Amino acid sequence: EAGVAQSPRYKIIEKRQSVAFWCNPISGHATLYWYQQILGQGPKLLIQFQNNGVVDDSQLPKDRFSAERLKGVDSTLKIQPAKLEDSAVYLCASSHRGLASGNTGELFFGEGSRLTVL
Amino acid sequence: DQQVKQNSPSLSVQEGRISILNCDYTNSMFDYFLWYKKYPAEGPTFLISISSIKDKNEDGRFTVFLNKSAKHLSLHIVPSQPGDSAVYFCAAYGRGTSYGKLTFGQGTILTVHP
Secondary structure: OOOOEEEOOEEEEOOOOOEEEEEEOOOOOOEEEEEEEOOOOOOEEEEEEEOOEEEEOOOOOOOOEEEEOHHHOOEEEEEOOOOHHHOEEEEEEEEOOOOOOOOOOOOEEOOOEEEEEO | OOOEEOOOOEEEEEOOOOEEEEEEEOOOOOOEEEEEEEOOOOOOEEEEEEEOOOOEEEEOOEEEEEEOOOOEEEEEEOOOOHHHOEEEEEEEEOOOOOOOOOEEOOOEEEEEEO
């Protein structure tokens, strides 16, 4: 079974430029997550999709970050314009269902996209 | 507001000995707890979990203990192996909500010396 695919693996941009990250979840997984992991910190949830609908985007800086999941499969996370503090690893994860009662909470993560903003 | 805390940034252990990683949480709505393991340049991978109705869960060399009254959990690795060297994240969520949100701790870097 193929895992969660993410691209690009690495990206270096100047502040105020834009960047986009792509994620292809595990086939059949309805729930997709984008996490931001700043160096020395744990992953922080940015946005969660159930199929192609947003379930939680409370921690997404909506003035500069946007995400979509067209057709309930692939997803794109965009940052425009980027700031220095956006330097982080952006992790995409998927699960068969959301973390509702009865689920184990196991998320399957991709390798991440490391963003450096200069 | 750090709802899940791992107060030890790093831990160094000799091969064959026990590794104990600790985690504290503040949100009483959390009722499911997980440990993830992360190697450099890879995404986190699920290791072991425990429900709040239990106080212990074992899987091979890995055991997670939960003390609900103290809002504390720990991961024991016995015996520790060099391949266990990685960053370990504690995570938690409340299953009572519709979809829940997995909240992670800051991570502990475990180094197992041969």
